[in-house]
Amino acid sequence: MAFNHDTSWDLLTSTLAQQLPVQTAWQQFIDAHAQQYPKPYWDTLKAIDTAKEQADIVAWMNEVVTEEPAPPGISAIWIGLFKFADENDATPLLSMVGANAYDRDDADWATEPDYEPANRYVQLASLLHIDNTIKPHTADYEFLDWILPLAYAAFAFDEIARTQLDKTLFTREAGKLHLTVGHDSGDYINVSPIGE
Numbered sequence: 001m002a003f004n005h006d007t008s009w010d011l012l013t014s015t016l017a018q019q020l021p022v023q024t025a026w027q028q029f030i031d032a033h034a035q036q037y038p039k040p041y042w043d044t045l046k047a048i049d050t051a052k053e054q055a056d057i058v059a060w061m062n063e064v065v066t067e068e069p070a071p072p073g074i075s076a077i078w079i080g081l082f083k084f085a086d087e088n089d090a091t092p093l094l095s096m097v098g099a100n101a102y103d104r105d106d107a108d109w110a111t112e113p114d115y116e117p118a119n120r121y122v123q124l125a126s127l128l129h130i131d132n133t134i135k136p137h138t139a140d141y142e143f144l145d146w147i148l149p150l151a152y153a154a155f156a157f158d159e160i161a162r163t164q165l166d167k168t169l170f171t172r173e174a175g176k177l178h179l180t181v182g183h184d185s186g187d188y189i190n191v192s193p194i195g196e
Contacts, residue, residue, distance in 0.1 A: 011033070045134075070115045071114060076101075076102035076109060094121070094127070095120045
């Protein structure tokens with residue numbers, strides 16, 4: 001049975017809307033896919049300890065904005081998913097940039113950032129584990145490489161934004177600091193704002 005992009009996207013958005021802890025959201029998301037599409041890799045993916053990495057992500061974000069504070073006016077943070085290609089392989093990475101402009105329905109604001117800190121890139125063990133698990137499954141890889149990193153990052157950063165970040169480290173401006181997670185070359189999803 002072929003994967004259905006719309007079904008998986010709906011599952012991602014409905015799971016995210018529940019504002020669950022990252023581990024619970026991830027397992028619920030994987031379980032739903034495993035029920036619809038029985039495959040050998042689901043158990044390995046479900047076993048990834050997504051909660052363990054939360055402290056590392058928070059430390060990275062805090063380090064970035066402490067070493068290179070965002071300029072005044074930043075209203076949104078973009079967490080971009082991309083692959084860094086070298087001669088042998090492509091490694092999944094994240095980047096963090098900020099912008100003065102924000103539109104929840106159009107991510108073009110992220111293509112011209114006003115804040116590009118030098119230390120904006122990070123490699124997460126969970127994303128690498130996901131990639132290494134799905135890579136051998138060539139028939140499913142394109143789909144899984146789209147939805148799984150996005151789901152993991154959305155669940156992780158949503159919980160972090162709601163429970164672990166101090167908005168004043170990012171900006172002193174009034175109001176919400178919007179947070180969006182997405183593939184630098186494609187789909188994105190808005191998660192909970194920082195400091196809401």
